[in-house]
Amino acid sequence: MMKQMASVMLFSVGLLLTVALTSNGCTKETEKPLRVGVTSGPHAQIMEVVAAEALKRGVRVKVVEFSDYVQPNAALADGSLDANSFQHLPYLEQQQKDRGYRFDVVGTTVTFPIAAYSSRHSSLDALPKGAVLAIPNDPTNGARALKLLEDAELLRLRKVQDANVTPLDVEWTRGEYQLRELDAAQLARALGDVDLAIINTNYALEAGLDPFKGLLRESPRSPYANIIAVRAGEAGRPDVKVLVETYHSPEVRAFIERTFKGALVASW
Incomplete structure (x- = not known):
């Protein structure tokens, strides 16, 4: 009888812990991660730090690297990605004009003076x-x-x-x-x-x-700040909001300043 009661108590504690973790916003292992496309190099380096910080906030980010400027938008449009972070606004606007993409901008990231x-x-x-x-x-x-x-x-x-x-x-x-x-x-x-x-x-x-x-x-004050883009209508997703908030965190800004030493600058 005592063993049975102990088993019930252990099960109840485990259930309570699971509920507590879920209510605190932690992502379940079975949930799909937020897939974010980046170009290799600095964008990828920064997004890896963002992913580590976002995990602490309950959102798993999968960083997907590309070697050119064309594929990240194509992948976002066809649903292979949930967001991308690699382009400045003028480039995005031209891509939308040329290819008919319907994306929303949810935040700025960094400026790379050319x-x-x-x-x-x-x-x-x-x-x-x-x-x-x-x-x-x-x-x-x-x-x-x-x-x-x-x-x-x-x-x-x-x-x-x-x-x-x-x-x-x-x-x-x-x-x-x-x-x-x-x-x-x-x-x-x-x-x-x-x-x-x-x-x-x-x-x-x-x-x-x-x-x-x-x-x-180029001057660091150029209008070519890079942005995070998502498909139209998905800007309000909770995991997207966490992505942007995390990117704009003091931890990520400190990483950018420490790693790149002014070669690129935070634009928020």
């Missing part, structure tokens, strides 16, 4: 006549790169909206420069084949380049 690098020349003044300048081939980052080159007086653009400029809008270059458009992820690998390359900071860091040693660098 920079110009060269393995051939030590200064912009050393660029020779006819130098090859490589820029990202996607519309928003390409326009961003052209604006950076114009600010450095290496070329002049027609007066159109910054977000819409292309190499066809170049009216003049300082030295009859040639513009070459390449996939953003390939620019660091192409450094030996061009005179200058405008490279997004996440790819520059992944390639071992020092953003502070670039020949030209």
